Amino acid sequence: MQRWLHTLAHELFDFESPETTGERIYFRVIELFLVFYALLFCWNWGLYIQQNVSSVLLPLGIAKHVDISFMFDHYLALVNAGLVTILCGVGVFRLWRPAYFVALLLFHLQYVSRYCLGEISHGSNLVGMGILGLGLAHLYFRTERYRRRFTLGFLYFFIGLGYTSAAVCKLIGTGITWPDGHHLLMWIAERKVDVMSKFGAFEPTMLQELVLQDYRFGTVFLTFGLLAELSGILMWWRRYRYVVVLAVLGMHIGIFFTMNIMFHASTYLLVLLGLPWHRLTDRFRSFLQSARPPQGQRRRPA
Amino acid sequence: MSLYKKSLRIIGSLFVVYALLVATHRGEFWPFSIYPMFSQAGPPWTRALVREVPKGKDHIPTDTVSLSELPGSSFPVAPEGINQNDVANYVSKTETWSAGRVEGLRSLFARNESLETSLLIYRVRGRLLEDSVQVRAIPVLFFAPDSTHLHPSLDTD
Numbered sequence: 001m002q003r004w005l006h007t008l009a010h011e012l013f014d015f016e017s018p019e020t021t022g023e024r025i026y027f028r029v030i031e032l033f034l035v036f037y038a039l040l041f042c043w044n045w046g047l048y049i050q051q052n053v054s055s056v057l058l059p060l061g062i063a064k065h066v067d068i069s070f071m072f073d074h075y076l077a078l079v080n081a082g083l084v085t086i087l088c089g090v091g092v093f094r095l096w097r098p099a100y101f102v103a104l105l106l107f108h109l110q111y112v113s114r115y116c117l118g119e120i121s122h123g124s125n126l127v128g129m130g131i132l133g134l135g136l137a138h139l140y141f142r143t144e145r146y147r148r149r150f151t152l153g154f155l156y157f158f159i160g161l162g163y164t165s166a167a168v169c170k171l172i173g174t175g176i177t178w179p180d181g182h183h184l185l186m187w188i189a190e191r192k193v194d195v196m197s198k199f200g201a202f203e204p205t206m207l208q209e210l211v212l213q214d215y216r217f218g219t220v221f222l223t224f225g226l227l228a229e230l231s232g233i234l235m236w237w238r239r240y241r242y243v244v245v246l247a248v249l250g251m252h253i254g255i256f257f258t259m260n261i262m263f264h265a266s267t268y269l270l271v272l273l274g275l276p277w278h279r280l281t282d283r284f285r286s287f288l289q290s291a292r293p294p295q296g297q298r299r300r301p302a
Numbered sequence: 303m304s305l306y307k308k309s310l311r312i313i314g315s316l317f318v319v320y321a322l323l324v325a326t327h328r329g330e331f332w333p334f335s336i337y338p339m340f341s342q343a344g345p346p347w348t349r350a351l352v353r354e355v356p357k358g359k360d361h362i363p364t365d366t367v368s369l370s371e372l373p374g375s376s377f378p379v380a381p382e383g384i385n386q387n388d389v390a391n392y393v394s395k396t397e398t399w400s401a402g403r404v405e406g407l408r409s410l411f412a413r414n415e416s417l418e419t420s421l422l423i424y425r426v427r428g429r430l431l432e433d434s435v436q437v438r439a440i441p442v443l444f445f446a447p448d449s450t451h452l453h454p455s456l457d458t459d
Binding site for chain 1: 344
């Protein structure tokens with residue numbers, strides 16, 4: 001067990017290997033992406049709470065213990081979004097170490113205030129985990145390089161765990177027959193009603209037409225989705241990481257075309273985590289440097 | 303303590319917190335989740351649809367209809383800034399239609415103003431029949447500009 005944990009820690013964090021400029025740029029892009037989406041969610045939810053939410057139908061998270069109806073008045077949801085914005089700004093500029101962690105707590109309050117009408121949305125969970133990872137990295141590490149390595153390892157650990165957990169839930173909730181294509185027929189019909197409710201009309205996609213004509217196509221799609229989710233924790237190991245993240249990304253694209261559900265933030269985060277962007281950045285930088293004429297051959301200005 | 307040990311301890315401790323929170327909060331404590339969506343495949347589902355009906359109507363129809371038989375015209379909720387999931391959850395999860403619940407749903411559409419149009423709120427149910435899905439819509443609420451009518455079979459206070 002000790003040996004396995006030791007290997008796992010090295011696979012996730014790899015603190016020893018030297019850090020390249022590409023990695024530093026790559027991490028900053030991920031951090032800004034997480035902050036951008038955290039603010040987008042908080043402000044969108046703030047406006048929605050202000051306009052539409054007046055009672056708690058389903059208390060989630062901290063709302064099970066605290067009456068959060070105070071968030072519906074006096075523009076408090078917008079004030080909260082403002083506080084998250086300031087804290088994220090403080091985090092980005094490294095002015096106060098607990099900033100991201102406190103931002104996550106207020107982000108949680110915003111989420112439970114927005115989703116107290118019955119819907120349990122998972123579109124923002126990965127962004128929330130990302131802000132939590134940043135928060136813990138800044139609380140527990142003082143060196144930027146270690147913070148970066150920790151945050152990325154943290155993300156791969158909990159994202160992988162989340163997908164495998166989703167697959168296990170399916171196997172417990174339904175059993176081995178979960179990928180039966182008839183189930184996709186049910187979900188397509190359900191999404192049809194949702195899309196009609198949202199936009200007034202529904203046009204099936206090509207994949208939906210395929211499943212509606214022959215449910216066995218649905219069995220193929222669901223089997224791929226279940227296997228992709230089950231393999232989630234394999235992203236803890238570098239050898240399988242990119243293949244597994246791309247498989248999960250493929251599953252999300254499949255969900256979009258078969259069920260009209262798109263988790264934008266999670267999908268884009270997987271695009272960022274699923275390809276070796278830092279290596280591509282390093283190669284691009286090397287290419288630019290090699291294309292530049294040597295110092296001695298540069299023309300001096302007249 | 304080595305960096306690796308420290309990182310594993312942080313992740314291990316958080317994992318315990320994660321497990322405790324989701325275990326005691328039905329699998330959800332944002333941003334932690336066991337991601338149980340779509341875990342139960344096959345059982346009947348319930349959603350909601352809103353229809354706009356001509357003014358002058360003063361009672362709620364009681365017939366259960368298919369999607370192609372819905373009266374009036376579609377009333378898409380997205381352009382109104384309303385999330386369809388909120389309407390669906392309101393309609394499917396409310397068991398007793400107290401005055402507060404009815405007003406809560408009406409306020410989603412009216413927002414402190416009077417309604418300009420008459421809206422019929424349908425509870426839509428789907429269930430699997432052999433190789434097809436049967437979808438039926440039951441009217442639950444009728445919001446006229448100046449009055450609200452409930453389907454007679456609904457539980458009220």
